[in-house]
Amino acid sequence: MSPPFPSSQKANPDDRRTLKTMKLWREKQGRDARVDEYTAGNDPVLDLELVPYDCLASIAHARMLRAAKVISAGETLALEKELRTIMSAARAGRFKIRPEEEDGHTAIENRLVRRLGGSGKKIHTARSRNDQVLVALRLYSRDKLDETRTALARLVETLNRLGKTYRSARMPGYTHARKAMPYSVGRYFRAFADALKDDLALIASARRLNDQNPLGTAAGYGVPLAIDRELTTRLLGFRKTQRNALYTQNSRGKFEAVILFVLSQVMLDLQRLAHDLILFSMDEFGFFILPERFCTGSSIMPQKKNPDVLELVRASLAVVHSGYFRVMEILKGLPSGYHRDLQLTKEPLILGFKHTLKTIGIVDLVLGELRVDKGKCRRACTEEVYAAEQVYRLVGKGIAFRDAYRKISRLY
Amino acid sequence: MSPPFPSSQKANPDDRRTLKTMKLWREKQGRDARVDEYTAGNDPVLDLELVPYDCLASIAHARMLRAAKVISAGETLALEKELRTIMSAARAGRFKIRPEEEDGHTAIENRLVRRLGGSGKKIHTARSRNDQVLVALRLYSRDKLDETRTALARLVETLNRLGKTYRSARMPGYTHARKAMPYSVGRYFRAFADALKDDLALIASARRLNDQNPLGTAAGYGVPLAIDRELTTRLLGFRKTQRNALYTQNSRGKFEAVILFVLSQVMLDLQRLAHDLILFSMDEFGFFILPERFCTGSSIMPQKKNPDVLELVRASLAVVHSGYFRVMEILKGLPSGYHRDLQLTKEPLILGFKHTLKTIGIVDLVLGELRVDKGKCRRACTEEVYAAEQVYRLVGKGIAFRDAYRKISRLY
Amino acid sequence: MSPPFPSSQKANPDDRRTLKTMKLWREKQGRDARVDEYTAGNDPVLDLELVPYDCLASIAHARMLRAAKVISAGETLALEKELRTIMSAARAGRFKIRPEEEDGHTAIENRLVRRLGGSGKKIHTARSRNDQVLVALRLYSRDKLDETRTALARLVETLNRLGKTYRSARMPGYTHARKAMPYSVGRYFRAFADALKDDLALIASARRLNDQNPLGTAAGYGVPLAIDRELTTRLLGFRKTQRNALYTQNSRGKFEAVILFVLSQVMLDLQRLAHDLILFSMDEFGFFILPERFCTGSSIMPQKKNPDVLELVRASLAVVHSGYFRVMEILKGLPSGYHRDLQLTKEPLILGFKHTLKTIGIVDLVLGELRVDKGKCRRACTEEVYAAEQVYRLVGKGIAFRDAYRKISRLY
Amino acid sequence: MSPPFPSSQKANPDDRRTLKTMKLWREKQGRDARVDEYTAGNDPVLDLELVPYDCLASIAHARMLRAAKVISAGETLALEKELRTIMSAARAGRFKIRPEEEDGHTAIENRLVRRLGGSGKKIHTARSRNDQVLVALRLYSRDKLDETRTALARLVETLNRLGKTYRSARMPGYTHARKAMPYSVGRYFRAFADALKDDLALIASARRLNDQNPLGTAAGYGVPLAIDRELTTRLLGFRKTQRNALYTQNSRGKFEAVILFVLSQVMLDLQRLAHDLILFSMDEFGFFILPERFCTGSSIMPQKKNPDVLELVRASLAVVHSGYFRVMEILKGLPSGYHRDLQLTKEPLILGFKHTLKTIGIVDLVLGELRVDKGKCRRACTEEVYAAEQVYRLVGKGIAFRDAYRKISRLY
Secondary structure, eight states: OOOSSOOOOOOOHHHHHHTTTOOSSOOOTTOOHHHHHHHHTTHHHHGGGTHHHHHHHHHHHHHHHHHTTSSOHHHHHHHHHHHHHHHHHHHTTOOOOOGGGOSHHHHHHHHHHHHHTHHHHHTTTTOOHHHHHHHHHHHHHHHHHHHHHHHHHHHHHHHHHHHHHTTTOEEEEEETTEEEEEEEHHHHHHHHHHHHHHHHHHHHHHHHHHOEEOTTOTTTTOOSSOOOHHHHHHHTTOSEEOOOHHHHHHTTTHHHHHHHHHHHHHHHHHHHHHHHHHHHTSTTTOSEEOOGGGOBOOSSOTTOOBOHHHHHHHHHHHHHHHHHHHHHHHHTTOOSSOOGGGGGGHHHHHHHHHHHHHHHHHHHHHHHHOEEOHHHHHHTOOGGGGHHHHHHHHHHTTOOHHHHHHHHHTTO | OOOSSOOOOOOOHHHHHHTTTOOSSOOOTTOOHHHHHHHHTTHHHHGGGTHHHHHHHHHHHHHHHHHTTSSOHHHHHHHHHHHHHHHHHHHTTOOOOOGGGOSHHHHHHHHHHHHHTHHHHHTTTTOOHHHHHHHHHHHHHHHHHHHHHHHHHHHHHHHHHHHHHTTTOEEEEEETTEEEEEEEHHHHHHHHHHHHHHHHHHHHHHHHHHOEEOTTOTTTTOOSSOOOHHHHHHHTTOSEEOOOHHHHHHTTTHHHHHHHHHHHHHHHHHHHHHHHHHHHTSTTTOSEEOOGGGOBOOSSOTTOOBOHHHHHHHHHHHHHHHHHHHHHHHHTTOOSSOOGGGGGGHHHHHHHHHHHHHHHHHHHHHHHHOEEOHHHHHHTOOGGGGHHHHHHHHHHTTOOHHHHHHHHHTTO | OOOSSOOOOOOOHHHHHHTTTOOSSOOOTTOOHHHHHHHHTTHHHHGGGTHHHHHHHHHHHHHHHHHTTSSOHHHHHHHHHHHHHHHHHHHTTOOOOOGGGOSHHHHHHHHHHHHHTHHHHHTTTTOOHHHHHHHHHHHHHHHHHHHHHHHHHHHHHHHHHHHHHTTTOEEEEEETTEEEEEEEHHHHHHHHHHHHHHHHHHHHHHHHHHOEEOTTOTTTTOOSSOOOHHHHHHHTTOSEEOOOHHHHHHTTTHHHHHHHHHHHHHHHHHHHHHHHHHHHTSTTTOSEEOOGGGOBOOSSOTTOOBOHHHHHHHHHHHHHHHHHHHHHHHHTTOOSSOOGGGGGGHHHHHHHHHHHHHHHHHHHHHHHHOEEOHHHHHHTOOGGGGHHHHHHHHHHTTOOHHHHHHHHHTTO | OOOSSOOOOOOOHHHHHHTTTOOSSOOOTTOOHHHHHHHHTTHHHHGGGTHHHHHHHHHHHHHHHHHTTSSOHHHHHHHHHHHHHHHHHHHTTOOOOOGGGOSHHHHHHHHHHHHHTHHHHHTTTTOOHHHHHHHHHHHHHHHHHHHHHHHHHHHHHHHHHHHHHTTTOEEEEEETTEEEEEEEHHHHHHHHHHHHHHHHHHHHHHHHHHOEEOTTOTTTTOOSSOOOHHHHHHHTTOSEEOOOHHHHHHTTTHHHHHHHHHHHHHHHHHHHHHHHHHHHTSTTTOSEEOOGGGOBOOSSOTTOOBOHHHHHHHHHHHHHHHHHHHHHHHHTTOOSSOOGGGGGGHHHHHHHHHHHHHHHHHHHHHHHHOEEOHHHHHHTOOGGGGHHHHHHHHHHTTOOHHHHHHHHHTTO
């Protein structure tokens, strides 16, 4: 049985020349340059992150087209080879996206056409730029979520190590910013280990949600061609195929919001830790000492050793969380289906991952060298910190809790 | 061996009288009434939702105190009976919280002391108001998350039923608010079923996170008394005990944020559906018809049939999501440990659940009676909607996709 | 010349009976009760705040109708008298809005029709509920902005008084939460006086923006009747008439956002003051002492004197600011013209004003009794606080600033 | 009388070499490179915008130091000359900030020291980097607010011109996304002119707030040197001197929030216009026609002419407004005085201005070429749009409004 789509077509050398900077859609005459610049935005820069993932997805797509007999075995091989070359170039920082190409997806197709001619022109069969962007974002996010998980797990270990080291070091616990009851420095650090463990579970949820294959849904309404979506799902290692084509488009932005929310939860915990460390390393407390090589000076006060690095960790919640906010505000009020508005959700996602990873790393670094002044911690446990224990001594003698409490409260 | 804590103490009738409106902490003379009013806020109203859950947790706590030999079997029985009475009263709307009692937790303890004397004064042994509030909130949230899940699952069914009914009804799919390709009305509805199914998974994550027992961590630094926390975990059906006492306090607000985020995701999908239905039921489209008994009129234009109910669904994202925002803004910049700021996270949580549940119900109601004008849907699939199909016909004849695309694009 | 609109029509007693609970639009049979409840929301409660302002605007509207010869002098008088009665009742808390009336505007018209018959039925001539709500909100907001300004001006005075009292009391100034240079307690308080003075200018801007008369724009497209909009502008004391009818509708929500933003700026400054006072009244600093009658105790730790009132002030930014966020999120993605979504901007506005006013009052109260421990403040100015002064002594001896700085920095 | 500070000190050539990349504070050995990279962030890039404004402020500062006799006339001249050279270089894109210099302020001082030796080392007398950054930001913001005002005024003119051109072109007005009453295309455009005029007033408020001179407040606690702050206020053209040194620091971020809020109001109006234009240029309406050279195609559907440019305008609210959100979230929970957290408010401010200016320009461009299909607008005014007019005809015949309304409503 002969293949339904002959794939012997030869590349036309003319095409290679004229298509150098073609967009993925046919341009009409007289496009306004200012509009082009406005619509491209900083995609040419941001997309450098996504190029390797687009290549990966394109390889899977090519194999699927081969299985569907849209392209030949030879074409598949050539496409795959060229895509791997682009992937390496991109990873080495040597792949460029020209502003007039709009984005990375166009740059890749242009290069395929330039190098391979006809086969390059077939790679877009049975897909749209919409699902192409989606699949690249999903693969990228999966990788970055895994990196985040690994970095966070390392930080949990660091905190648990501190928890063990300072298990029996006593420090006052505070409520309402007032000394409350005695606690342990070790358990203080473990509080953050436990918080981040809950965040790891949230990251796992986001990863699971994200792990759905959108490729083959095209612009949100499928393609009039019999394709094997399960094949690309398997090849790309997705947990499942995202079946409904319209929902696949509608989930653009939604998944980004979920991811940015989860990263914000990590940052929420780290900003609290940073805030605590800034407070407790003040001379007025002196519980923690931040090594000088992590401190910053003042341009006017020569005595200053400022905890700038921790202050920036504290502010980092806002960097990531404002990205979440941006995505949600973009989504509000959009009807179903793809809208170009969604392009502007890419930047907060990429910056959110970068900033979170950098911040986790820096906190790990700081904690690794943080010093605890056990003497100051212990001496800060002044008498009133034991008032609740006094109550419980009376309770042990048979006095009802509320009566014991009232008795002791008269002493303060 | 005799019990370490005698529990025979008799109630002192004087106490009953003087303690009528006692706060849970010893008040100094001359409290400022305006401060009292400011600090109580609307807790006396909001806490009515939480009273049954506090009673439940208090029963578990009493049984644990019995096991720890802090109270006798008789006292446990009396406390449990009285707590069940309060629970019923609260569920029937007959339990009142006096403004001078500050909150529901105080109102319950006051009533226990009034009715039972000494045993009432012992119920607060080995706990603080902090973990008491936390455990009530966790039980309340678990219930409400389950209610939300049930309501949402019902809505998914409604959508799937519509999906089945209109499977073969054709309508145009839109991208960029422009007709794109042919789609099906059934698949349109299924897009939302799939979105809500992803939300159900998010709800399950939030439920799992929330399902940790905080009882016994007291004010965030434990209690100087050997207690069996696993016992209350079992009695209250929690998945696990939240071990670190400081993290338990630090997770106040954080868990609320996670829950409100998840509810916001539900509302995000429903606002999109509402927005679509408002648009597609305009005369200019006419795809959907909202029954008149769901429409609202104008005070000046007698012809109007307005989709107010859908407009309010659309706005509801902001109602729930601003609650998320409030919680996150409260948390930012707070050091570790309990702060009274956290009291103000209770209202957005309770209102968030109420509004989400009401909105899911109303959407289900509307969808149940929504009518589809299949003729208008079909006729809206005008010629250009099939342009991509034209391209694929050429692809089928062996023309490379990009060349076929360019050929057809010249027709438009 | 005879008047174009005869106004002699008599009230029909039947109408009075049947219209008792009429909505402002003609209802069709079989309205769904759940939809009614969902759409009314808590308008019946919130609108009690607006009723007096609606009456005021209705009186101006009646006089304008009289000038336009739509109603007679007698009818105007009767309407005005009845509206004044309602206004007093509302101010005394004796005006009720029945749930089935939807909102305050309907309740007022129903009452006018019940009492006055035909004249009541004419009051809605040349207006729509849309501009009726708008004008009531503008009058309400103007009043509340003035109240806020007055309360804030009083607080500025309190702060300036503290500034004067503690002008020469020395305390350390902090940067990066580290002692920086010597400062004065008085100037510390003046910092907040100056912040609030800038807020007063923002309030004035919001007031000016709000001070535009929307009455007469009806549903956003005017009315087919010659009316004198300048007359109601004069009668209601507005700065100007908001001319463009569509923009008048589009400004619903926008003006609320501006107001809530400005109130949030006040709360931003107050939360910073509260945060400072909580910190500086810790035992570790001891600069400020919060009188015990403003402190709150713990249910478990008898020694505690917690600054709950200040913690709630700190959290109050989020209460008001989440209202701003809600309004902005509602507006995003709405096309021009009125949408029912806007109803849900009313609650954050009213609660925002209430909470801001309450918080300004409570801060004023606390500051009035706050005590300063001048000795502790002075002793906290330890040697390193004077390092910059040492630098400047060298500068005074002719050493370049940067060289002097480096010389002194070696000492630390 | 001899000057109190001799200014004859010669530059030490050694210093020039060793100080090449000095930070403004004395570094200790063994700084961690990762910390340096984390704390510098993207200041080296962002600060390029601020360099010219820092130079301007430094010139004024030098003149003030001359008046205070800290530096000689010759030194002042040399500093001013060099600063003007830097300013020109920066404006021409030829000034570089090395990553190890941290920021633009350090880069400028380093260059002054390299070129001028001793005088360069004196420029930082009587100021801190804190007020140096503040004054540069204020001058920058003043310029950008003026640019925004100019661009916006131009857009108002464009809209008014459209208002005039289409004054008598009839189109239906919509409420609740349903045809309501007849309106005019001209008045439609004027609605946005009026909205932007209100925004111009908000911009003026922000400009006035921003127009306060912070220079001379140093790190928030002044300098121990008699300086003439009014002189720099006059030289830099500020409206007034911001007197309280601590408030000056506390206003960092606050002013940025006000500016970003005001820019967000502009974007709020433009996103609504964009949303309308996208809707009304759908084939289903056809009121407006977006010229093809502003449209974008699809990679899969050859017929598509997508309004991407308008979609990106719509999404731009979120770009600017998430910057506002970031600033506010950073500020929440910070005690008084400078904190490094504030560094991260710089990026949203600069990007906010850039994006707003770009978007205003693009909207002006699009409106300049937008076409109105007057025939379609007119024909869309179908019969029911005149229902309110029918009511008023009955009112004209003496029927009470409410009765007339009910009569006509029976027809629909």
